[in-house]
Amino acid sequence: MKLRTRIQLSTTVVLIILLITANTSIYFIFKNTTITSEQNRLTNISNEISKKIHDKEQNLSVQQILEAHTLSDGLIRVVASNNEAIDQFSTKTDKDYRKIVSKYDDDQFEDVISYKESMFLIVSVPIIHENGAVVNLQLVENIDLLFNSINDLKWVLVYTTIIVSMIIFVTSRFLGQFISLPIYRLIKTMDIIEEEGSFKQILIAKHTKDELNEMAMTFNRMIKKLEKSYEKQEQFVSDASHELKTPLTVIDSYIKLLQRWGKDRSEILEEAIDAIGSEANRMKYLTEQLLQLARNEEVIENEKETVNIVPLIEGTIQRLQQTFQYTIYFNREQSDIHMKIHEQSFIQLLVILLDNAKKYSEDDIDVELKETDETVSILVKDKGVGIPLEMQAHVFDRLYRVDKTRSRETGGSGLGLSIAKRIAEQHEGHITLESAEGEGSTFTLVLPKKKV
Ligand SMILES: Nc1ncnc2c1ncn2[C@@H]1O[C@H](COP(=O)(O)OP(=O)(O)OP(=O)(O)O)[C@@H](O)[C@H]1O
Ligand SMILES: [Mg+2]
Structure with a gap:
């Protein structure tokens, strides 16, 4: 299923469920409160009647009292314990409410019943009759009007649910499109890249932060x-x-x-x-x-060890000294600097810098070791031909040589410094170059100390 459709369907389903829940709750809350308030009204009337029956001063018969309280559309009756109605007064005799089955109960009760396609609310209160017997005073009221408005509300809610659901369905489609548009753009660009083998970029219309x-x-x-x-x-x-x-x-x-x-x-x-x-x-x-x-970087990372680099530099210089015409001096203040390095690569880097110093100068070479709080620097200084300023940026490029004829004579391939740069980067460090034509060059390897 497409993302767009998934977004549309899920938002529609969730919102429709919420809508139905909200509308059903509204319906039942309205129905309950209206019926309860009507029940309360009838209960109040029956309490009034019951009070009048027990009021000896007024000297009214039950019949008279009931007559005085006729409901606008309903029936008031007294039901004896044998379930028979003793006295009853209905407002609309044409609607034979008297046939509504009467039922006696020791306790007060309320009920909603249907009789001949009409709805009735019954409130029954136990009272003591003139003759001293316990009877039920029952008020039966036609609540068709009430049910009509409840029904009206039901249909209003059903129609709004249907209409709003349709609106949600349509708008969530736009929402799905809106959300998935950048993704489709991304896919399209990727397709073009795949087809053409080009490096196309995605158009970013607005710099929002989503x-x-x-x-x-x-x-x-x-x-x-x-x-x-x-x-x-x-x-x-x-x-x-x-x-x-x-x-x-x-x-x-x-x-x-x-x-x-x-x-x-x-x-x-x-x-x-x-x-x-x-x-x-x-x-x-x-x-x-x-x-x-082309060597694998991961292998180098895994083979790194903590080593004292001072004797390592010293040893490398000693070994190279044999083949060097001039002297290599090693200036250092410390005898212990422990760094996490790949030993073979580190030696190779030193050899590359020293080999260049030997090839491109005809004088002694100085190697210096400097330490700060954050870094360790190894400087290789020669007093040779130097590198013109405009070429200094390129000497670290693969196969780049300042003077091709001269380099060919010295047997260089132009790969040494690019390898050295890469090794430095594999140790989170870098190489800087200071040089003046005819005066010599200083290559400085700077390594961060936190890797110790
Ligand atoms: N110490 C130096 N003094 C002067 N020029 C240098 C020095 N080091 C490097 N260069 C210049 O930079 C170029 C690139 O050096 P790099 O070490 O990468 O290659 P290379 O020495 O020519 O060959 P190889 O791959 O054998 O090292 C050299 O060809 C040279 O022209
Ligand atoms: Mg070289």
Whole structure:
């Protein structure tokens, strides 16, 4: 069942049940109060009659008293204990009310009976007759008029219930449409996205703060993110295939050269083997780096451990020092800083920064460890070529290299810093860069301390 129909049906059913309950209550309350007030009126009259019968001073016979109190449309009678009416006076003799069956009871009682298609209210009070016997004084009144108005009310309520139910049915349809409209819009947009493979956003007409608008805004935010990550991925795939194409072209051309001359000329054979070997190595390095970038983040999160990072940095520097032409200095004040990190990724990040400092400078390198109340910072400073200001924002992009020819000579693929950035983010941290062309660069890894 469609949401629209569900909303319509449920509101209609609930409101109709409420309407019927309210109208039925009104009907019964009205019926009870009108009959009770009529009963009270008759009871008062019978009390009056009973008082007069017992009033010896007036010296009136029961017959006379009853005659004096005739009802506008009814019957007053005295019923003996054998259920027989002794005295009775009816107003309209043509309507033979006297035939209404009389019934004696020791206690006062009220009753509503129907006789010849008319409704009667009976109020019966036990009194002591002139002769000393206990009898019932009964007032029987035709209450057709009362029942007519009760009936009228019943039909008014029935008709209003029917008309209001129809109005509810129609308006709840609009309500259903109104509520489900943004959802249908969402579905339509999703359908278009599915069909066209585009990243369309939902139109938000008014910036109200209801849940449906919030849902549309969340959807738009999600689509924007998806679009961005899709673009990034596309960019990455094209960059990566471009990067892999160069070594493959080199290998291909050397193979062709070998096929033509290689068998006879040993110097070509050697050159080709060297070139193919180095290009193959470059491709191997490139694919390893790419795989690193695609590594599952959840695995890294689960493998994090609390480690003292000071000896870890020291050890990494010592190991790298062997292959470095210049000295790496490590300046620190503390010997103990415990952080929750993924050890292998953390070391890899250090190696990336130190490797760059080595590749792009010809001087000593400084590593500094700084601690504040909230953060731990690791600075890697070199006095090398530096990075032009306009390029500083891009060095963290995948496969970006400032000077392609120079980087190619140094064997870079342009993936190092993007991997480093990602590792920093996986530790809720970030990397900042300060650099001036020809003066050197300082890369600073800032990690939040709360993760300790
Ligand atoms: N310390 C530095 N000094 C000067 N330039 C740098 C420095 N570090 C990085 N760069 C520039 O930023 C670019 C991107 O660095 P990144 O480490 O991502 O790639 P790469 O070093 O070229 O290759 P690899 O993937 O092997 O690290 C480099 O090509 C280089 O031009
Ligand atoms: Mg690098």
